[in-house]
Amino acid sequence: MLELHLGPMTVCPTILYDKDSMVLADTGMPGSAPAIRELIRQAGVGEIPLSSIILTHQDIDHIGGLPEFVPVEGQAPIVYAHKDDADAINGTEPMLKVTPERLASFLQPLPETVRMLFERTFLHPLRPNVDRLLADGETLPIAGGLTVIHTPGHTPGHVCLYHQPSKTLIAGDAMLAMDGKLKGPNPSATPHMEQALQSLKKLIAFDIETVICYHGGRIQGDVTNQIAALAGQL
Structure with a gap:
């Protein structure tokens, strides 16, 4: 888990790796790539090539850094996402929660090169950004086994990822971590709370022992009962 500080907000992209390759789950806001690369370097795995990027869903704080990880030339990482969010990530339909005005406010302070990359990737795409669609229940041959769990509600194509060897759930925005406990998704950013x-x-x-929430970070201990209690709010 990486802790990335974006002004008042801290987010937690996650890396999974072995000696040959690395996978990044979520990419931060536009302009986040250099900070994420530095955190990877500080973790001591900066020499391992980035083979894949998995996007848990379409929100801008999860996909915004993608353009800087995809080179114009050379070997690019494989980008994974669920089909129900793929059109927004590919730039063929609008992002669900970001108006053009709000998007402009995110991009305006950034260097021109970053803005151009973002526009070329999401606003005027030359090619699809998603290389591989994720299916509910499939297990990716990544870091010993990574199971995809389709968890719509926060967005239509939201997924969680279960890393089998470490019994770790990468929760995306399906839950928040707050005061050492798991909370439900942010109501103001979750259009379909009952579904979520x-x-x-x-x-x-x-069999989950650790949960990594994109907002709030790592939670351990009695997580299954906490998740059941949240689901029981229905």
């Missing part, structure tokens, strides 16, 4: 809570029921079937 219903989705949490799918997580109870997994």
Whole structure:
């Protein structure tokens, strides 16, 4: 788990790696790539090539840094996302929660090169950004096994990722971590809260010891009961 400070907001992209390759789950806001690369370097794995990027969903604080990880030339990482968010990530339909005015406010302070990369990737795309669609229940051959769990509600194509060897759930925005406890998704950013809570029921079937929330970070201890209690709010 990486802790990335974006002004008043801290987010937690996650890396999974072995000696040959690395996978990044979520990419931060536009302009975040240099900070993420520095955190990877500080973790001592900066020499391992980035083979894949998994986007848990379409929100800008998860996909905004993508353009700087995809080179114009040379070997690019494979980008994964669920089909129900793929059109927004590909730039063929608007992002669900970002108006053009709000997007402009995010981009305006950034260097021109970063703005141009973002526009070329999401606003005037030359090619699809998603290389591989994720399917609910599939296990990716990544870091010993990474299971995809489709958890719609926060966005239509939101996914969580369960790393089998470490019994770790990468929760994206399906839950928040606050004061050492798991909380439900942010109501103001979750258009379909009932569906989002219903989705949490799918997580109870997994043997989870650690949860990494994109907002709030790592939670350990009694997580299955906490998840069941959140889902029980229905």
